[in-house]
Amino acid sequence: MAVNILTQTTCYHCGNDCDKDHYVLDDKDFCCTGCKGVYKVLSNSGLCNYYSYNEHPGATRTHVEKRFEYLDDPSIIADLVDFTDENITILTLYIPYIHCSSCIWLLEQLNRFNPAIYYSRIDFLKKQVNLRFNNKEISLRQVVELLVDIGYEPLINLQDVIKKQQTGAGDNLVKKIAVAGFCFGNVMLLSFPEYLGLSEYEQTFRHFFGWLNVLFSLPVVFYSGREYFQSAYTNLRNKILNIDFPLALGIAVLFLRTLIEVLTHAGAGFADTLCGLVFFLLVGKFVQRKTYYHISFERDYRSFFPVAVQAVDNGIEKPLPLSALKVGQRIRIRSNEIIPADAILLNGEARIDFSFVTGESAPVTKVWGEVVYAGGRQMGEAIELEVIKPVSQSYLTQLWNNEAFSRSQDNRMQTFNQKVSKYFSIVLLMIALGSLVFWLPVDVYRAFSAFTAVLIVACPCALALSTPFTMSAALSIFDRNFFYLKNTAVVEQLARINTIVLDKTGTITIGGENGVSNNAQLSSYEEQLIYSICSNSAHPLSIQICDYLQGADKLRVSNYREIAGKGITAWVDGHNVQVGSQSFLTGGVDIAKSTEVHLMINGRYAGYFSFANKYREGLEDIARLAADYKIYLLSGDQDRERKNLLPYFKGEGYMLFNQSPQQKLDFIKALQLAGKKVMMIGDGLNDSGALKQSDLGIAITDNVNNFSPGSDAILDGRSLRLLPAFLKFSKDSITIIHISFFISLCYNLLGLSYAVSGRLSPLIAAILMPLSTATIISFTSIATHLAAKKRKLS
Amino acid sequence: MNIIYFLIGCSVLLALVFLGAFFWAQRNGQHDDLYTPSVRILLDDEPTDKDKK
Numbered sequence: 001m002a003v004n005i006l007t008q009t010t011c012y013h014c015g016n017d018c019d020k021d022h023y024v025l026d027d028k029d030f031c032c033t034g035c036k037g038v039y040k041v042l043s044n045s046g047l048c049n050y051y052s053y054n055e056h057p058g059a060t061r062t063h064v065e066k067r068f069e070y071l072d073d074p075s076i077i078a079d080l081v082d083f084t085d086e087n088i089t090i091l092t093l094y095i096p097y098i099h100c101s102s103c104i105w106l107l108e109q110l111n112r113f114n115p116a117i118y119y120s121r122i123d124f125l126k127k128q129v130n131l132r133f134n135n136k137e138i139s140l141r142q143v144v145e146l147l148v149d150i151g152y153e154p155l156i157n158l159q160d161v162i163k164k165q166q167t168g169a170g171d172n173l174v175k176k177i178a179v180a181g182f183c184f185g186n187v188m189l190l191s192f193p194e195y196l197g198l199s200e201y202e203q204t205f206r207h208f209f210g211w212l213n214v215l216f217s218l219p220v221v222f223y224s225g226r227e228y229f230q231s232a233y234t235n236l237r238n239k240i241l242n243i244d245f246p247l248a249l250g251i252a253v254l255f256l257r258t259l260i261e262v263l264t265h266a267g268a269g270f271a272d273t274l275c276g277l278v279f280f281l282l283v284g285k286f287v288q289r290k291t292y293y294h295i296s297f298e299r300d301y302r303s304f305f306p307v308a309v310q311a312v313d314n315g316i317e318k319p320l321p322l323s324a325l326k327v328g329q330r331i332r333i334r335s336n337e338i339i340p341a342d343a344i345l346l347n348g349e350a351r352i353d354f355s356f357v358t359g360e361s362a363p364v365t366k367v368w369g370e371v372v373y374a375g376g377r378q379m380g381e382a383i384e385l386e387v388i389k390p391v392s393q394s395y396l397t398q399l400w401n402n403e404a405f406s407r408s409q410d411n412r413m414q415t416f417n418q419k420v421s422k423y424f425s426i427v428l429l430m431i432a433l434g435s436l437v438f439w440l441p442v443d444v445y446r447a448f449s450a451f452t453a454v455l456i457v458a459c460p461c462a463l464a465l466s467t468p469f470t471m472s473a474a475l476s477i478f479d480r481n482f483f484y485l486k487n488t489a490v491v492e493q494l495a496r497i498n499t500i501v502l503d504k505t506g507t508i509t510i511g512g513e514n515g516v517s518n519n520a521q522l523s524s525y526e527e528q529l530i531y532s533i534c535s536n537s538a539h540p541l542s543i544q545i546c547d548y549l550q551g552a553d554k555l556r557v558s559n560y561r562e563i564a565g566k567g568i569t570a571w572v573d574g575h576n577v578q579v580g581s582q583s584f585l586t587g588g589v590d591i592a593k594s595t596e597v598h599l600m601i602n603g604r605y606a607g608y609f610s611f612a613n614k615y616r617e618g619l620e621d622i623a624r625l626a627a628d629y630k631i632y633l634l635s636g637d638q639d640r641e642r643k644n645l646l647p648y649f650k651g652e653g654y655m656l657f658n659q660s661p662q663q664k665l666d667f668i669k670a671l672q673l674a675g676k677k678v679m680m681i682g683d684g685l686n687d688s689g690a691l692k693q694s695d696l697g698i699a700i701t702d703n704v705n706n707f708s709p710g711s712d713a714i715l716d717g718r719s720l721r722l723l724p725a726f727l728k729f730s731k732d733s734i735t736i737i738h739i740s741f742f743i744s745l746c747y748n749l750l751g752l753s754y755a756v757s758g759r760l761s762p763l764i765a766a767i768l769m770p771l772s773t774a775t776i777i778s779f780t781s782i783a784t785h786l787a788a789k790k791r792k793l794s
Numbered sequence: 795m796n797i798i799y800f801l802i803g804c805s806v807l808l809a810l811v812f813l814g815a816f817f818w819a820q821r822n823g824q825h826d827d828l829y830t831p832s833v834r835i836l837l838d839d840e841p842t843d844k845d846k847k
Contacts, residue, residue, distance in 0.1 A: 049838075053837065101837060104830060104833055104834060105837045108834075121830075122830055123826070123827045124827070124829050124830040125827070125828075125829050125830070126827075174820060175817065175820060178813060178816050178817070182809060182810075182812075186805075186806060202795075205795075205798065212802070
């Protein structure tokens with residue numbers, strides 16, 4: 001025994017235990033033929049260095065059965081490739097498994113497998129490989145099959161095909177920052193002599209520096225800062241005063257005053273403040289923009305469905321792109337494939353797992369002539385179907401025709417910034433005009449000087465920066481805890497939520513796992529007894545026990561009696577068998593914490609089965625939120641688990657079962673109409689509508705690379721327990737924004753006290769602006785990290 | 795002191811060269827992937843067939 005433990009073998013390729021099956025090649029252990037196959041391919045090409053960079057770099061290959069015939073179809077090839085001519089094809093593939101340096105090394109050696117692949121480059125963060133190959137010597141399908149053979153299966157789906165065509169150019173933000181930074185540095189250098197004071201005979205330099213400063217300001221205003229003018233203009237036309245208005249006003253006034261002062265030799269102008277302002281604003285915009293290359297928030301049914309199906313015409317199978325699938329077409333669906341359109345079953349026995357579509361966790365059996373809805377996954381043998389509705393109009397995909405999907409969703413709630421900047425702009429204009437009117441009778445020059453100085457000094461640079469810097473710091477903290485937010489505005493939405501709606505299957509339960517553990521020592525005959533009695537019951541625990549004891553022979557059962565909520569009793573093959581709760585068997589009290597099923601055979605206690613909590617860790621913590629939030633359960637499943645879940649929710653009224661995708665959406669809408677701010681947490685396609693309709697939709701997933709429905713945020717299942725902390729932390733972030741807003745107001749007031757008197761020197765402006773910016777940036781990032789520590793977020 | 799005109803001209807020109815270099819790198823896609831090269835440089839060159847002999 002001891003020897004066995006010491007020499008417990010792990011797979012050389014993927015690191016799994018080799019306890020079930022064990023294969024040996026070149027003195028190396030493998031857990032399955034798949035892993036061994038990959039090793040063989042690699043060793044034949046002399047690429048075993050793959051294993052020297054990292055231990056067990058491979059993916060387990062225990063169940064891989066994919067066909068890529070559809071990649072021979074010219075129309076699909078045309079959609080997939082970036083470029084192709086008669087010789088070369090350039091192609092970018094997304095490979096979710098890329099995770100370590102070995103992956104980079106191996107995938108960049110593809111040309112040693114086949115010299116027809118000239119070039120392969122990995123983008124590690126995007127998990128993409130860029131390939132160039134000679135399409136006369138190797139086909140696209142062969143390239144993909146080669147990748148599959150070495151354990152790197154690319155993910156090819158309809159949406160990625162479409163996404164490629166939509167990718168447009170960015171807005172050159174980096175270039176704008178580069179220009180602004182370049183000008184800012186030079187202007188600072190040229191302004192320094194002015195700060196230190198120039199003597200009388202150096203006046204010619206002053207004009208020279210002044211002109212150079214104006215020259216440097218030109219690209220800053222007209223290239224880097226242009227979008228502020230555009231945004232302010234469009235917003236004004238829509239009668240909205242947003243933060244861009246005072247910013248654009250500040251930039252314009254700074255530039256005009258600098259130009260006039262330099263032209264009239266009246267002073268040095270404010271070119272340094274101007275360039276610094278635009279530079280910092282753009283940097284703020286940059287940090288706010290966080291991209292998760294490996295995560296997509298916009299997925300819909302198209303990325304869930306396959307690219308092609310096997311069509312059957314007169315007994316001949318051939319791959320057909322999904323877009324060409326027509327009503328009446330016969331298709332063949334193999335085990336583990338997804339049914340892409342509503343269809344009638346023609347041939348074979350269908351056992352279909354609809355858990356992703358309806359939330360119903362038990363597979364559904366369909367027989368000849370029944371309608372099978374799109375989105376189900378066939379679990380049994382291969383089946384033949386006839387399509388009755390096009391892909392886009394099936395029961396499932398119809399949900400995407402709902403208006404919730406067509407309206408733009410970016411700002412469902414007004415952010416703090418938007419609310420404040422309206423009043424800020426009005427007050428700012430009033431102070432500026434007030435000082436103009438005040439000084440006008442005394443001194444015209446001073447009046448305009450004061451007017452412009454107010455607009456300059458009150459330019460809400462720090463205010464505009466407080467939100468992006470706080471939010472980007474918050475985002476990176478969420479990110480570290482496996483909670484991925486689409487953008488920074490989501491943090492504010494998170495803070496304003498007062499109602500939480502949870503999906504059941506896959507969201508609070510862990511899908512597909514049966515954690516039955518056997519605490520009874522049963523002989524195989526006794527197992528048969530238990531199996532026989534349990535197979536008569538439809539109770540979920542009985543079904544789970546049957547699954548666990550799979551393959552036992554069924555014995556004759558008589559006098560079967562089921563007492564709801566307690567257990568079952570019967571005579572099996574001449575033995576009295578009782579199965580149920582502890583209190584049911586022994587008459588005592590239930591002392592067990594977890595779910596247990598106890599067994600009694602002929603009056604002798606025979607042990608029990610215990611069931612691991614199928615609910616995700618942290619459900620209790622979420623239940624404890626009930627004091628501050630209304631929490632609902634919204635499930636597409638039957639209400640079998642109503643009793644088990646009741647302790648977590650306030651009452652029966654807070655738990656809804658048997659909800660169709662459309663009903664889910666409508667329920668969220670009803671809550672919103674009642675003035676609630678709703679957060680929906682779901683995982684399946686059936687939640688897509690609800691996620692979209694809600695004020696904040698969170699998709700929960702166990703693997704961020706897998707499919708998750710379109711949402712505002714994606715949460716890794718492991719971090720569900722942190723949800724209360726996330727909610728509190730988001731509120732902290734908002735508080736931090738409020739405080740930093742107050743700080744920037746103090747700076748503004750300080751500057752205004754100089755400005756209204758009309759005596760704002762360029763030096764003071766040039767010091768105040770960067771100083772306030774630096775204060776805000778350091779305050780927000782330090783405070784955000786402290787808040788995260790307080791909420792015990794790493 | 796007139797040398798200052800020349801020096802400032804030089805410094806601006808130099809800065810413009812760097813700005814141009816940055817633009818060139820940007821357009822060339824050198825900033826597209828900021829992570830993978832840092833791993834790639836640590837990967838050894840192939841132990842070639844010569845080593846085996």
